[in-house]
Amino acid sequence: MVEWTVKLEAGDPDGAWDLFVERYRRLIFAAIRHYTTEHDEVMDVFAQVCESLRADDLGRLRRYLTQRDHRARFSTWLVTVVRNLTVDWFRHRDGRQRLSAIAAELPPLQRRIFECVFADGRSHVETYELLAAHEATGLSFGAFLRELRATYRAVAARRKGALMAELWGPPPPPEVEPAVADTLAQGEQAARLSEALESLAPEDRLAIQLFVVDDLPAADVARVVGLPNAKAVYNRVYRALAELRVRLERAGISGVDL
């Protein structure tokens, strides 16, 4: 058993904390620096992580230890906790007031895109439909995507890309074929795409989302979804996309390279 857990179980939280920090300090810093490398932010988040873990006589660590069986490695659990606390810290700091300050510097259309995507958490297509229907009639989907990418660039200038994805999801694709833009421009068809995706088995949908949308390596997707190896992920995603294509064609969406 690790020394810090022995101290904690012996009723010495201060001693346990000293040993815990000695053992995991570098890992915690490395996990925070995955999201931000600005020194002041790193130190503030580290302080927040320490405060959270130490609260209530190491209550969070104690709760972890008192569970009967652990399904995850402690280091993975700790990285997960640090990730959540880091994102929470940034969300708290970059609250609506700070977001409004960023939005104020943007041109009007980008400001509305920013509000819909970053503040209200709407999907890109949903944002387009909202704007094209009410505020920017005649806006083509291609033009919308250009403005969307410009908005992401403006926000990214203030924030690391990795952290941006944490807070607001993956950025839009760099370029979109005209056929795709035409498809997405018709809101009803975009809704059919979502419906077709949702009609897939959860394992298939999750594999597609992690592999295609989140761009995770196939080996990692295999572990998360419970497939034996990366090749099984390729096969699964390939088959699921083929099934998705059939369903979309039945729904009247064709001509797009699926």
Added chain:
Amino acid sequence: MSALLRATAAQPGPAGPDCLDEETIAAVVDGTMDPVARSAATGHLASCARCRGAVASVVRGLADTAVAREITAIDRGPGRRYVRFVVPALAAAALVLLLVRPRAADDGVSPHRAPTITAAAAPVPLAPVAAVAEARVLRWTAVPGADRYHVTLFDAGGRVRYEMQLADTVAALPDSVTLIPGQSYLWNVEARIGWDRWSSSPLTEFSVVAVPRR
């Protein structure tokens, strides 16, 4: 297709009562859930952008070179950094012992015992080995099933001069790593052959031969 899927992807929303707790997310990432629990988690992840984003984020975080290095250091124990200094010396001593040890007719190995996975699936350093004219690239043999390699270059004092995790079997040394002609260096490479299972090559020594100027 990714354009379509990305454009329609939901953004992370607020946490709901069914959202996964931290240990469940960690277990999903580790791939250590039992089938029933995994099925429930998969059903939620397929429809919750927030939890799916957290899983993707932790996967990326664990793949971060600095994070992976610290986890490896923790797993190896507190003496790891000390070990880095003495590993080359111990390796040399082990090599001497191996060479001078009298060979017995029977090494005591059971004929029924299969070779260990480590022995069967360790990467083999290809270059540089021994004295070479140039050593800007480290190459080793691929290990079947390995999805990642961790290569480490030590100087003669046991200090780590270069360390990298990658999927390829070739690592190019960055310009910041300068190798002094005539000095000995050691390197080894570990192959990840399963979740948290690594097989290591032996330490391999090389030196860069000083080329006389004309």
